[in-house]
Amino acid sequence: MYQAPPDLILSNEPSLRLIADGNMNLSRIPTDRGLLQRPIPFITSLQQLYAKFTAKAEYAYDYGMPQWLAAIDLLLTPLHLETMFLGKNKFYHFRIWYRDRLSQYLKSILLDSRTLNRAYLNGKCFEKKLTSHIEGKRNYTAEISKILTTELIQRQLIEMK
Numbered sequence: 001m002y003q004a005p006p007d008l009i010l011s012n013e014p015s016l017r018l019i020a021d022g023n024m025n026l027s028r029i030p031t032d033r034g035l036l037q038r039p040i041p042f043i044t045s046l047q048q049l050y051a052k053f054t055a056k057a058e059y060a061y062d063y064g065m066p067q068w069l070a071a072i073d074l075l076l077t078p079l080h081l082e083t084m085f086l087g088k089n090k091f092y093h094f095r096i097w098y099r100d101r102l103s104q105y106l107k108s109i110l111l112d113s114r115t116l117n118r119a120y121l122n123g124k125c126f127e128k129k130l131t132s133h134i135e136g137k138r139n140y141t142a143e144i145s146k147i148l149t150t151e152l153i154q155r156q157l158i159e160m161k
Helices: 013-022 043-061 067-075 094-099 103-110 123-134 141-159
Strands: none
Touching: 094 103, 094 123, 094 141, 103 123, 103 141, 123 141
């Protein structure tokens, strides 16, 4: 491919053709981005738009949810709007998991005095962030992931207790 013309390098055609050459039936199934070897006019365009929308909506609803929207989502929890967006492209949804299923685990690790007293962590500030995330008021998925990873490395590899 390093010698291929630039327009071919930027094209999906070689990949789609390779799939079709290997299994014609498989090439009739749209990719996760709605691409097909032999596009169907208008239908393929709609599939691609839908695939783009669901990927962006899933990201925005999960990891990338803006703070203002997290508060609104909390009010709409009984409607279970997450079922409309989550699971279309990814199987992991840390914002929801941290808020619900993993909240007790996070509290036990991240609100432990060892964690909150780390020299590199403002414990009081982080405790407020974790609490507001678990309550569903804000989205601190990225921050929680970083601190959890750092703390587990600290405990398992550095302290080894």
